[in-house]
Amino acid sequence: MGTKNSLKKYRSKRNFTTTGEPAGRKEGKGRQPIFVIHKHDASSLHYDFRLEIDGVLVSWTVPKGPSTDPREKRLAIMTEDHPLEYADFEGVIPENEYGGGTVLIWDRGNYRNLMNEGDERRSMSQALDQGLLTVWLEGQKLRGGYALTRTTYRSKKDWLLIKMKDEEADARRNPVSTQPKSVKTERTIKEIATEKISAD
Ligand code: MN
Numbered sequence: 001m002g003t004k005n006s007l008k009k010y011r012s013k014r015n016f017t018t019t020g021e022p023a024g025r026k027e028g029k030g031r032q033p034i035f036v037i038h039k040h041d042a043s044s045l046h047y048d049f050r051l052e053i054d055g056v057l058v059s060w061t062v063p064k065g066p067s068t069d070p071r072e073k074r075l076a077i078m079t080e081d082h083p084l085e086y087a088d089f090e091g092v093i094p095e096n097e098y099g100g101g102t103v104l105i106w107d108r109g110n111y112r113n114l115m116n117e118g119d120e121r122r123s124m125s126q127a128l129d130q131g132l133l134t135v136w137l138e139g140q141k142l143r144g145g146y147a148l149t150r151t152t153y154r155s156k157k158d159w160l161l162i163k164m165k166d167e168e169a170d171a172r173r174n175p176v177s178t179q180p181k182s183v184k185t186e187r188t189i190k191e192i193a194t195e196k197i198s199a200d
Contacts, residue, residue: 006056006081013080013098020091024056024083032110033124035137036087037066039180041189042101047176049076049161051111051135053124056081062161065106065176066142070169076148076159090184092193102193105184107175109139134164140183141175144168 007024016023033052040048047065050057060076067074090105114134115122127133131150137143145164150156163169181188187195 007083009080010082015097019093019097021089021093022083022085024085032112034084034087034108035111035135035139036108037106037139037142038089039065039104039106039189040099040101041104041193042099045189047106048079050082050087051124051133052084052087053128055084057084057086058128060148060159060161066146066161066163068142068163068169068173068175069171070163070165071171072163074161076161078157078159088184090182090187090192102189104182104187104189104192106180107139107141107183109137111138112136114145131159141179 011023014021014023035052036050036057038048038050040046044063047062048059049062049066050059052058059079059082061079062074062076064074087108088105090103092102093100095101112135113122113124113127114136115124115127115132122130124133133148134145135148136145144166145168147162147164148159149162151158151160182192185192
C-alpha cells in the first residue's frame with residue numbers, strides 16, 4: 001500500500017472510458033495530507049475511509065461508518081489504494097463497473113499523523129506496516145483523534161476504526177445518521193443518483 005505501483009489494481013478493475021472516476025496521477029507536495037470519507041451506495045451501503053499516504057489514498061471500507069463514540073469499534077476492511085484525485089469524486093459509477101453505484105463525499109479535510117508527534121516517531125507508511133495508525137482529523141463532520149488498528153482475527157485486511165478519547169469525542173453524536181449529506185454539494189445519495197451527473 002502507498003507504493004509507486006499501488007494503483008495497478010485500482011486501474012485494472014476499471015474502464016476509464018465508461019466510468020467518470022479518475023485514473024490517477026502524481027501527488028502534490030508541500031501541503032498537509034488529506035482524508036476523505038465517501039458514502040457509497042453499491043450492492044450494500046457503506047463508507048470508504050481514505051487517507052493520503054505517499055501520494056495515494058489508502059482506503060478502508062467501513063460498513064457502519066465512523067463513530068464519534070470511543071466505545072464504538074467499527075470494522076474497517078482494507079481495500080485497494082485509490083488515486084489522490086478520487087478525493088474529489090462524487091457521482092454515479094455505472095452498474096457494470098467495479099463498485100457500481102452512487103458515491104457521495106460524506107466528509108473531508110486535512111489530517112495530522114499523531115504517530116509522528118510522540119517519542120517514537122513513525123511516518124504514515126511505517127505505521128501502516130506496523131498495523132497501528134493514529135491521526136487527527138480536521139473534517140467538517142469528524143474532528144479529533146482516530147485510531148486504525150489491524151486485527152489478526154480473520155485476515156490481514158481487517159482493521160478497526162476507533163474514535164480516540166479527546167475533547168472531540170462525543171457519545172451522543174451520530175453524524176452517520178444525522179448528517180447524511182455531501183459536504184461538497186449538500187446533496188443526498190438519492191439526489192446524486194437521480195441527477196445522474198457529477199456536479200462540480
Ligand atoms: Mn466503496
